[in-house]
Amino acid sequence: xxxxxxxxxxxxxxxxxxxxxxxxxxxxxxxxxxxxxxxxxxxxxxxxxxxxxxxxxxxxxxxxxxxxxxxxxxxxxxxxxxxxxxxxxxxxxxxxxxxxxxxxxxxxxxxxxxxxxxxxxxxxxxxxxxxxxxxxxxxxxxxxxxxxxxxxxxxxxxxxxxxxxxxxxxxxxxxxxxxxxxxxxxxxxxxxxxxxxxxxxxxxxxxxxxxxxxxxxxxxxxxxxxxxxxxxxxxxxxxxxxxxxxxxxxxxxxxxxxxxxxxxxxxxx
Amino acid sequence: xxxxxxxxxxxxxxxxxxxxxxxxxxxxxxxxxxxxxxxxxxxxxxxxxxxxxxxxxxxxxxxxxxxxxxxxxxxxxxxxxxxxxxxxxxxxxxxxxxxxxxxxxxxxxxxxxxxxxxxxxxxxxxxxxxxxxxxxxxxxxxxxxxxxxxxxxxxxxxxxxxxxxxxxxxxxxxxxxxxxxxxxxxxxxxxxxxxxxxxxxxxxxxxxxxxxxxxxxxxxxxxxxxxxxxxxxxxxxxxxxxxxxxxxxxxxxxxxxxxxxxxxxxxxxxxxxxxxxxxxxxxxxxxxxxxxxxxxxxxxxxxxxxxxxxxxxxxxxxx
Amino acid sequence: xxxxxxxxxxxxxxxxxxxxxxxxxxxxxxxxxxxxxxxxxxxxxxxxxxxxxxxxxxxxxxxxxxxxxxxxxxxxxxxxxxxxxxxxxxxxxxxxxxxxxxxxxxxxxxxxxxxxxxxxxxxxxxxxxxxxxxxxxxxxxxxxxxxxxxxxxxxxxxxxxxxxxxxxxxxxxxxxxxxxxxxxxxxxxxxxxxxxxxxxxxxxxxxxxxxxxxxxxxxxxxxxxxxxxxxxxxxxxxxxxxxxxxxxxxxxxxxxxxxxxxxxxxxxxxxxxxxxxxx
Numbered sequence: 001x002x003x004x005x006x007x008x009x010x011x012x013x014x015x016x017x018x019x020x021x022x023x024x025x026x027x028x029x030x031x032x033x034x035x036x037x038x039x040x041x042x043x044x045x046x047x048x049x050x051x052x053x054x055x056x057x058x059x060x061x062x063x064x065x066x067x068x069x070x071x072x073x074x075x076x077x078x079x080x081x082x083x084x085x086x087x088x089x090x091x092x093x094x095x096x097x098x099x100x101x102x103x104x105x106x107x108x109x110x111x112x113x114x115x116x117x118x119x120x121x122x123x124x125x126x127x128x129x130x131x132x133x134x135x136x137x138x139x140x141x142x143x144x145x146x147x148x149x150x151x152x153x154x155x156x157x158x159x160x161x162x163x164x165x166x167x168x169x170x171x172x173x174x175x176x177x178x179x180x181x182x183x184x185x186x187x188x189x190x191x192x193x194x195x196x197x198x199x200x201x202x203x204x205x206x207x208x209x210x211x212x213x214x215x216x217x218x219x220x221x222x223x224x225x226x227x228x229x230x231x232x233x234x235x236x237x238x239x240x241x242x243x244x245x246x247x248x249x250x251x252x253x254x255x256x257x258x259x260x261x262x263x264x265x266x267x268x269x
Numbered sequence: 270x271x272x273x274x275x276x277x278x279x280x281x282x283x284x285x286x287x288x289x290x291x292x293x294x295x296x297x298x299x300x301x302x303x304x305x306x307x308x309x310x311x312x313x314x315x316x317x318x319x320x321x322x323x324x325x326x327x328x329x330x331x332x333x334x335x336x337x338x339x340x341x342x343x344x345x346x347x348x349x350x351x352x353x354x355x356x357x358x359x360x361x362x363x364x365x366x367x368x369x370x371x372x373x374x375x376x377x378x379x380x381x382x383x384x385x386x387x388x389x390x391x392x393x394x395x396x397x398x399x400x401x402x403x404x405x406x407x408x409x410x411x412x413x414x415x416x417x418x419x420x421x422x423x424x425x426x427x428x429x430x431x432x433x434x435x436x437x438x439x440x441x442x443x444x445x446x447x448x449x450x451x452x453x454x455x456x457x458x459x460x461x462x463x464x465x466x467x468x469x470x471x472x473x474x475x476x477x478x479x480x481x482x483x484x485x486x487x488x489x490x491x492x493x494x495x496x497x498x499x500x501x502x503x504x505x506x507x508x509x510x511x512x513x514x515x516x517x518x519x520x521x522x523x524x525x526x527x528x529x530x531x532x533x534x535x536x537x538x539x540x541x542x543x544x545x546x547x548x549x550x551x552x553x554x555x556x557x558x559x560x561x562x563x564x565x566x567x568x569x570x571x572x573x574x575x576x577x578x579x580x581x582x583x584x585x586x587x588x
Numbered sequence: 589x590x591x592x593x594x595x596x597x598x599x600x601x602x603x604x605x606x607x608x609x610x611x612x613x614x615x616x617x618x619x620x621x622x623x624x625x626x627x628x629x630x631x632x633x634x635x636x637x638x639x640x641x642x643x644x645x646x647x648x649x650x651x652x653x654x655x656x657x658x659x660x661x662x663x664x665x666x667x668x669x670x671x672x673x674x675x676x677x678x679x680x681x682x683x684x685x686x687x688x689x690x691x692x693x694x695x696x697x698x699x700x701x702x703x704x705x706x707x708x709x710x711x712x713x714x715x716x717x718x719x720x721x722x723x724x725x726x727x728x729x730x731x732x733x734x735x736x737x738x739x740x741x742x743x744x745x746x747x748x749x750x751x752x753x754x755x756x757x758x759x760x761x762x763x764x765x766x767x768x769x770x771x772x773x774x775x776x777x778x779x780x781x782x783x784x785x786x787x788x789x790x791x792x793x794x795x796x797x798x799x800x801x802x803x804x805x806x807x808x809x810x811x812x813x814x815x816x817x818x819x820x821x822x823x824x825x826x827x828x829x830x831x832x833x834x835x836x837x838x839x840x841x842x843x844x845x846x847x848x849x850x851x852x853x854x855x856x857x858x859x860x861x862x863x864x865x866x867x
Contacts, residue, residue: 023775034782037802038789042649042656045797049653179627183634190641197645201652282865334701336863350863357704367695374620385612386703386710 635722669731
């Protein structure tokens, strides 16, 4: 299938492009690790004061912190990645060239972002986890099935985050200055992904709502799968939540992209 | 007193080369090798050489950005690497491929910033801004962000920026790179005028020998870090062993002519090409020819500077 | 080359002149960024909100626990504010130094080197981002709220003000010193974040939650503990909590001077390295 091979090539090229920034990758790993240490001690203090907070134990909490540091770049929690390239091409008008390609924009950029994500998972995902494992007692998946479910959950996390980042980027077709939108999207991701504080510590109804928002797919669901907090029905439920948001948001992105293409064709950019 | 005085100026770089996966080798590369020259106030000097010959390294040392490894260097009487900021008030620098203007700001804001940086009195700033922007045709573009300017417009903006504080010396690193013919011509005439009116010393590096022919009475050719030539443009031709060519049209086709001091390099029907040293006079040659052969027409071809330079590089190569 | 490494001579006149140049350069950037008014205020708001979210997380933590490392929400808020304000001030004034690597890659640094203003003044004022007042506003708000519950005496007020100033100087030094790493590796900008923003994150909480070794490191190696922790213990009247002598709370200005001197030295070494390699 030529389409598949093309997308694979796009992903590989994207992987290589990111892998050229060696010093940046190393310094990023260092910084992620430092913040991992800080957050781990903060949560350890929380769980010392309340050993059962949020249904986690202290080991779960520390493991959550390190998983979070590993996910930041993999899913580009603070925005960026391939959708940023698209936003830039929309701004400069170069996107018109993309639209003439016989390949869909969505799958093209998804392939590029996937290549990038694999690079970040292998470097800035794995390395801080290793640092965390050396410094702290972590919880590990209790079997191959959990590992498999975690891998699936991470892939779904990437899909959801990709779709959200794409929606923001594509808005650039209509909004001249999408700064406000980008900013809002980043704030929501920082707060509701659980990177600042595990969603299990969010009080009352806010916690319940946060658990089903799209950003819960970014970190909370994959982490719960890894920690064994979700098994059986809850596991299926978590993955289903991610699949649901991925389908919904990717679908929305595809629709918006089609409208954008029509706009460019009719108005000539 | 010379404005620039360089004696045995040298700059070495340590480079690490990858050998295999882990091993690295340390190598010392000499970018500028014991170069000596002086530049008098008001001179226009062309500094030319192939890529990697050490032109930019020299400019960086002259401006005080880079500290020389060894040697003696004085610009306006001071050591540039120690008195960089004092010297900065007396020099303007334009790096052709990089802009010193602020990308996101309108042209005018960049000029304002530079005026503040240089502590320019408001009146003199206003006067110079008015003067240079009208001479360089930038007045209409003052409110345009730099990123929206064309290459030629940006270069003119950079030159204005470098001149706002009335520098004694202007360094231009590849000022015409990427410019179209019209922009080049305009820029060259502006620089000539600047030199004539204000006596601004000009040091320019370039790939474009047209810049040299239009602007510089003196050329320094650098190759592999060493000065291969330093002198007048005309002398460069002789120095490099360049030849001029006399094209002779005889009344009818014949065998190659024979005259003292010249060599026939090509024969085509009645037309013959005679090559002779660039520093020899053509008059005795013409006289000798006319005395012995039926000459219908004559023309003289000067050596072009590209040919001169490439000859120079091939003879200057060590080993 | 001896003069390159000579310690900075803090001549008052020169310092004032450089400060004035800094302000004029910064003002030009403010004028230009403020011409996009809506965008400017959005960025201010964003800067405020990101930090507000961070503090909200602290509040949420206290929905789960009665105290953190033996400190109440109000006390933690005081720590948060007394590190947040200096960090925000330093970030506002010299945060642009983080972009040093970009200036090196794009050649902007060479352009700065041929101008008659000290490099540090130019680098720190380059792209001066007034939007960072958002962070400052948030930190001040938290500090004011926490201050409502402090038992103020004239000495405590003075100590707090001195600590805020010294803290700003300490973060100033950390920003500059660690950014100077980029003179050697232009791509390693993020390492500095671990010490600047990391240092401020660490000190938002009582240091009692960290192991002794880490607290020693924050006292003697990267002395961010002097930004707020030791002075705040005196202000909050809990001098015993740190396990170190209480008078450390008075030492912040001395530590700040040391950090500034060291940062200046590293910066000079960095500039010297750059000027002998040219890249």
